[in-house]
Amino acid sequence: MAVHGFSMTDRARCGGGGCGVSGMNRVILRSEVREWLDRVGSADLLVGIPSYNNAGTIGHVVRAVQAGLAKYFPRYRAVLVNSDGGSEDGTRQVAEQAAVDDFSQLLVRQRVPALLKTATLYRGAPGKGSAFRTVFEIADALRVKACAVVDSDLRSITPEWVELLLKPVLDEGFDYVAPLYLRHKYDGTITNSIIYPLTRALYGRRVRQPIGGDFGFSGRLSRHFLKQDVWETDVARYGVDIWMTTTAIAGSFDVCQSFLGAKIHDAKDPAADLSAMLSQVVSAAFDLMEAYQEVWTSVSGSMQVPTFGFRYAVGLEPVEVNVERMLERYVLGARDLADIWRRFLPGRIMEWLADSCRVPCREFRLPDELWVEIIYRLAVARRNRILPSEHLLKSLTPLYLGKIASFVLETRDSSAPEVEERIERLCCQFETMKPLLVSLWEQREEVWDGNTQETVA
Amino acid sequence: MGILRKLLLDPLDRCVDNLLLFLPNVLTAIAVLLVGAVLALLIKALGARFFRAVGVDRLARRAGLDLLLDRSGIRDAASVVAAKFIGGLTLAVFAVFAVQTINVPAVERLLERFFLYLPDVFAALVILLVGYLMSNFLSRAALIGAVNAGMGVSRLIGRSVKYLVIVLSVTMALEQLGIGSGTVVIAFSIVFSGIVLAFAIAFGLGGRDAARCFLEKKLKGSERDDNMNHL
Structure with a gap:
């Protein structure tokens, strides 16, 4: 990259x-x-x-x-x-x-x-x-x-x-x-x-x-x-x-x-x-x-x-992941960046994010449909310039770390094909929820009026 | 009879003459004021539409000005507030013209002083507005940066940046208005130095370990506890 x-x-x-x-x-x-x-x-x-x-x-x-x-x-x-x-x-x-x-x-x-x-x-x-x-x-x-x-x-x-x-x-x-x-x-x-x-x-x-x-x-x-x-x-x-x-x-x-x-x-x-x-x-x-x-x-x-190309398997270098630290950042974000997230996320997602901070680390999961909606709403919020772009995008970091922590916890014992299957499910969720993105995109600014309204998925 | 005329009727005649001389000015002033009021109303109505059309509401929302209005108890949109402000300004200008047409020296002197002070008031208002916008922007940036760096005191950092910028802009605005200029700057310097000193003492004595840890991390580089390649 x-x-x-x-x-x-x-x-x-x-x-x-x-x-x-x-x-x-x-x-x-x-x-x-x-x-x-x-x-x-x-x-x-x-x-x-x-x-x-x-x-x-x-x-x-x-x-x-x-x-x-x-x-x-x-x-x-x-x-x-x-x-x-x-x-x-x-x-x-x-x-x-x-x-x-x-x-x-x-x-x-x-x-x-x-x-x-x-x-x-x-x-x-x-x-x-x-x-x-x-x-x-x-x-x-x-x-x-x-x-x-x-x-x-x-x-x-x-x-x-x-x-x-x-x-x-x-x-x-x-x-x-x-x-x-x-x-x-x-x-x-x-x-x-x-x-x-x-x-x-x-x-x-x-x-x-x-x-x-x-x-x-x-x-x-x-x-x-x-x-x-x-x-x-x-x-x-x-x-x-x-x-x-x-x-x-x-x-x-x-x-x-x-x-x-x-x-x-x-x-x-x-x-x-x-x-x-x-x-x-x-x-x-x-x-x-x-x-x-x-x-x-x-x-x-x-x-x-x-x-x-001919597909083959090779031994890959191990990757160490510190899930606890990722979740610490996620919880910190949910506590301190809530006012920013509220500008583009609906109330029910904000409630879910607040509740998720009380879940024990090992049980933490960020569902795909929630993640997809976050990304889609962020894309629309950025297009509508509701906040400076850099602020909006950098406020995504704790949410991203939460999603990755959830992914790691879910796939800790999974093989490479199983993980690929998991990613495929996420991709399907992105495709399934695309009508939401299109409808938000076409609504332009009326949706983003301080108090974010619920939108039908 | 002669005395009566001298004491009563002559002054009365002079008063009526003066009134007759003054009355057209008053009528002109009222006419000017009426024209101003109509123009102000027109500007208010058309201005709100214009500002809405050019996206002032969106800009205000983006800059956080909508929150400022909300906190001040103003329920109108930023476009309406801007239109009202320009309408009010128009009315004020016409009111000044109206007063000038009356031709009263004392009022004219007062107006002159007021007009000479007006640029300073505007400059101070602009400083305050820019200060408020900057404080929002910088405090949000500091808050996000602190959260992403994993600092537990991120909210405190964000607020500190906000209040620091606001205090700085208020100081500059007062300086512009000439209100206790020397005193304000000295007071600000004392308070600011005090804050810096308090932080230095707190960090150096109260948080020696934290300071050491921080400096070690800065000088040696933080130990990475994962080696993920996110891209």
Whole structure:
């Protein structure tokens, strides 16, 4: 997702140096990149790696991509672009120097052409979105057929990821390939409890990891992304993953997903603020709800998207969870944030939340229908601007922790398929209750009149 | 007869003459006041619609001004209050014009002083309004931040921020009005310094352990008791 590893400062923006002009957009490419593009001329494939201080891992990612291109696409002209946010740890140098030494170890016997590579500072607001924009610009300039973007902090990427992200575009004619990872049952809880069920209920496509971070897409879709007028908005800073997935689905592009195995990446900054992270991701999803309301209000139910790749099980790193602490935060929120929640939640939910604080920890459960209604009402409240967006979204954190604590308590002894089934039930609840969202959305402001009225579900 | 005329009839004549000179001014003043009243009523009626249409009620609700009105016992919507205020202001302006047409020097001097003071009153009102809005915004932000950081005293933190901003804005407003300017600033400085000192003593002596724990967490980084990746 866009958030990890991307707290870039203005230093990350393009310093001196002239810049060239892109064909369809404002200037964002540096002059040395334009010169490089002139030398390269054109290419079939492009793999982009956004980075910021990832010197420790980017070498492995570059080698995996190079091996993947050599092994699976030897006859294609491919380029690798490292779009960097002004790293101070030599990330760009590592990316430029990293290379596979011995292709025979990878059982690649044919002659391998030298990988065309560039590492550049991107321009624009600091964030993964701006890094991607540079990748899209280069893809457009080289008129590539297929692109992929992979995170620079990956430890589990293999050459097969390149095949799985590019082949569905090249051989099967898909426009967008979302990743499908094997994750621990308590990994990716924002995705599992909000983003996946919400995206699925809204747009009717079951893309399991809409904010996975590693994607494949066609040159056509890349140009479509580039044309969108979002590069001065929050999409440039964070939320580019959900934006890409939603734009692809809402734009009726052919979407599929590829099973990539386990996703293991560098440990996050321990001080990373959950509240800010949650608020950014949810805010991005809600922004898209406003942008695509014409699309999602007419969608009901959902359908599978084609899935590629050979599914297998792997041992996953254990995830430690402190349920008591989560519930402490939930109870604190229910006590102190009730006045804020009351602005968008009806009385019966407020009563339930107050009562739930007296339930013993082990017996605590936050029912799906309640959770779905909270998310839907929050989305409408944000659209109606009843409070500053940041306040509304950050007030969700204790409720989210309550939901995750409930989920953990429910699934403590469950296997991975059982947990997936549990998430499926939550998704169905999101779909079942979608008419409530549509009716609240269409009522606009009359509902939100200080004393929140009960609304028929 | 001559004495009677000198003592009674001449003053009476002068009075009638003065009255005849003064009466047109009074009538003009009444006319101006009537025009003002009609205009004020029109502005009140149309203004309420206009403010509602441009979303003043929504903005007021978002800024928490509706709560302020509610607490003040005002049941009208913010759009109506704004329209009433502008209507009242219009009436006041016409009333001033009306008084000026009467041509009484003492009243004119009083009005002059009043008008010179008016900008300060407006500035003070704006300071108070902005202070109230800021206090709501900042206290809510502090409350949410404290809850999300797991602080048990989050409500106290939120309220403290609110009252601090309100006290600061009242001080600035009084300063603007020139009411005990030096005294107010000095009093504020003393109270504020006292609060800071009280916190410092409470935290440093009463809560030495808590302070140590807090600083350790800040310097060494808090120990994570879970390693969930929420994304």
